[in-house]
Each structure stands twice: as C-alpha cells, then as structure tokens.
Amino acid sequence: MSRRPTIVDVAREAGVSKSTVSNVLQGSVAVRPQTRALVDKAMEALGYVYNRAAANLRGADVGLVGLVINDLRNPFFTEFAASAQMTFAERGYATVIANTDEDAGMQAQVIASMIEHGVSGFLISPAYVEETEGLEAVRRAGLPAMQVLRRIDPRTEAFPFASLDYGTGGRLATEHLLGLGLRRVAFVGGLENRPVTEERMAGYRVAMAAAGLPTVALHGRPTRAFGRETALELRAARPDIEGAVCFSDLVALGMLAGLAQAGVRVGAEFRLVGFDDIEECALTWPQLSSVRCDVARFGREAAEAMLAWLEEGLRPPAVRLAPVELIVRASSAGLPA
Structure with a gap:
C-alpha cells in the first residue's frame, strides 16, 4: 500500500465493519475476542498505527501539520518557521515543529514520530540525505509534503519544491x-x-x-x-x-x-x-x-499552499521560486x- 492505511482498510482486511474496528480501538468489551484478534491481525498486516492523541485532535476538528527545519539556530530558518506556524494557527491548525540540526538521522526520527502522531501533512526544510531516502517514510504514509528552501528529492511531482530565486x-x-x-x-x-x-x-x-x-x-x-x-x-x-x-x-x-x-x-x-x-x-x-x-512572506505563502492542498486538494506547482531583491x-x- 503506497498510502497511509486507514480504519476503512483495516475493516476491509479483517472482513468486519468500520464501526467494529472503531470499537476495538476504543477498547469496547462488546467485541468478541475472535473478532478482536482478526482486527489486530489486520492492523499488523497493514502497518496501521492508532494514536489516541491524534484521534482526539481530529475529533476536536483541529488539524496537525509537521514543520521540520534543518537549523532553527539560524535566524533565517527561525523566521520562516515562525511565519509558517502563525499562518497555520490562524486557520485552526496545530503545528509540531522539530529542529534536525542538519542531522539526517534526527530528521528520519522526527518524521517517523510525526507520522505516528497523526500529522496531516509536512513542510520540510531538509537536512541533506541520499536522494529519495529522506522522504520515503512520508511517501509510504501517503501524506502531502512540500520541500521548502532545499530540495533533496527530485520527485517534485510528488513532493513540490518551493524556494527563493x-x-x-x-x-x-x-x-x-x-x-x-x-x-x-x-x-x-x-x-x-x-x-x-x-x-x-x-x-x-x-x-x-x-x-x-x-x-x-x-x-x-x-x-x-x-x-x-x-x-x-x-x-x-x-x-x-x-x-x-x-x-x-x-x-x-x-x-x-x-x-x-x-x-x-x-x-x-x-x-x-x-x-x-x-x-x-x-x-x-x-x-x-x-x-x-x-522569508516571512515566503513562510506565509508556503503554509497557504499547504493549506490549499490539505483543504481543497490543490497540489502546489512542482517548482516555485519566489523573487528576491x-x-x-x-x-x-x-x-x-
């Protein structure tokens, strides 16, 4: 499966209803042990990860966006992150921000953690890694992701790239x-x-x-x-x-x-x-x-592009370069x- 598995996929795999899967996830005692075993097996086969905190956020109608930054000690990237975060907040989205400190291993770790915690999408100013490796976990999860300020993956049709000229x-x-x-x-x-x-x-x-x-x-x-x-x-x-x-x-x-x-x-x-x-x-x-x-304007525009993708299905252009002076x-x- 090239996208992130959903509760519907688990239900289909287990041969039960979506509501039955939901009852299993909520720990309902009304579910028979045999049925619970079927659902558990389906979740394991599909790699489905349930996160209660993320589910509570979704239930409260709050979106969660991952903001991964290569160097928050640099004022340039700090200003970008602050501008993007404030734009998401204005639209009711919570933001999880991580500094990778130019460390490819740390980048992989925080991306995996954000996926487990149920982010809806990513803005990533990446640390440098081998091509196609850095965003592979995001691709498998089927989540929208934009590369900003740096491009590490050439597949811009999948991971649009926005930067400055x-x-x-x-x-x-x-x-x-x-x-x-x-x-x-x-x-x-x-x-x-x-x-x-x-x-x-x-x-x-x-x-x-x-x-x-x-x-x-x-x-x-x-x-x-x-x-x-x-x-x-x-x-x-x-x-x-x-x-x-x-x-x-x-x-x-x-x-x-x-x-x-x-x-x-x-x-x-x-x-x-x-x-x-x-x-x-x-x-x-x-x-x-x-x-x-x-970079403050660029941060706002990048966040707005991600919001249009999440809310309206409008994928950003493959490559966009903002003007400089x-x-x-x-x-x-x-x-x-």
Whole structure:
C-alpha cells in the first residue's frame, strides 16, 4: 500500500465493519475476542498505527501539520518557521515543529514520530540525505509534503519544491560590486557541491563571466566563525581581494568582525554583501548590504499552499521560486563622510 492505511482498510482486511474496528480501538468489551484478534491481525498486516492523541485532535476538528527545519539556530530558518506556524494557527491548525540540526538521522526520527502522531501533512526544510531516502517514510504514509528552501528529492511531482530565486540574488549582488568598480570579488561560505550553495553561486559565476573576470570561491560552514576566520585569512593571503558576496548573512557578519580585527574599514577598503537580509543586517555597523529574501512572506505563502492542498486538494506547482531583491547599505555602498 503506497498510502497511509486507514480504519476503512483495516475493516476491509479483517472482513468486519468500520464501526467494529472503531470499537476495538476504543477498547469496547462488546467485541468478541475472535473478532478482536482478526482486527489486530489486520492492523499488523497493514502497518496501521492508532494514536489516541491524534484521534482526539481530529475529533476536536483541529488539524496537525509537521514543520521540520534543518537549523532553527539560524535566524533565517527561525523566521520562516515562525511565519509558517502563525499562518497555520490562524486557520485552526496545530503545528509540531522539530529542529534536525542538519542531522539526517534526527530528521528520519522526527518524521517517523510525526507520522505516528497523526500529522496531516509536512513542510520540510531538509537536512541533506541520499536522494529519495529522506522522504520515503512520508511517501509510504501517503501524506502531502512540500520541500521548502532545499530540495533533496527530485520527485517534485510528488513532493513540490518551493524556494527563493537564489541565482538572481547572487547575480544582483555581484553586479552591484562590479558596478562600483571592483574587479577581484570572492564568493565566501556554503558547503561545497551542496545544491543551495550552487544555486547562490550560480548568479555570481554568471556576473563574473560576463565581466571576463576569474572567480574565487572559499567554502565552509555558513557560520559567523567561518566568516571571521576567512576574513583574517584573506587579508593575510589574498590582500588583493576587494570585496565579497557571502553565502549568508551569518558569514558576512563574521567577516565584518574579522575585517575589523584586521583593521580593514568595510565600506571603504573592502565591500561586502550578505544573503538573506536578516534583521541584524540593518542593526550592525556598518549596516550590511544583503539579498533580501523576505522569508516571512515566503513562510506565509508556503503554509497557504499547504493549506490549499490539505483543504481543497490543490497540489502546489512542482517548482516555485519566489523573487528576491538587493538591499544596498553602507557595507558595500560606502561609509558616510
């Protein structure tokens, strides 16, 4: 069975009525032992799992949605999760949120647990796993599931993918720096060969190639620590690099700290652009230029697409990329006189 078995399937397998199965699940003493044994055997054969808490939620007319996030420590993903959760709540849906911390094993565990607890569907910003493995349990359960922000399963007809137009964002950021007269621009951050890194780098490569300039890529975990270390290493080994497009704002904020430690004035001696435009970009000094993804709006739209799928049967498009824009601030445009 390719979908999640239901009480009707159990009744059919056992050769009894749906109400009889319901009585067995409720522990009714009116059911004969022989009939109870038939129902138990059918449930075991079909892999049917009854969860009383989920049944109570359904009885109270409350839907349950699983929200699986790869890194809730990152403000970008936190904002997405908060926006999606609030959208579901406005429509009367409860949300189960899990942070997988980029751990494929943890991801499999929380997905299985959410299925057992009776979620109606999933929004999954996934940790990276082998193709078709990460969502296999969801496929077997027959539940609606959207991949958001990252794509780990190529079967987007089954698991629609919604993300942001990272390629355009990388191109806008790079063209901006080149338009300021820079010629030696690096791309900093992101794990090498990961799809999201390639997507964010694609526009950088296009812009550099159009200008006839070589690319310089410095890969690593998208953290402040990596950004700081890379800034210090760049000043020591590649002082000719004039600016950087960063994989994420966290990397860029780390670079701000490292460049300050090295005595480099960002916005004057070095130009810097982040990616995501988290709140801190406008609060740091110098204020950080960044590719705005409007992840709060994206979270709302992703949740609304899932709700339309659950309530109206309207499956989202196989692939959807939301627009982005470049927000120019002092870190690239220049410090005030």
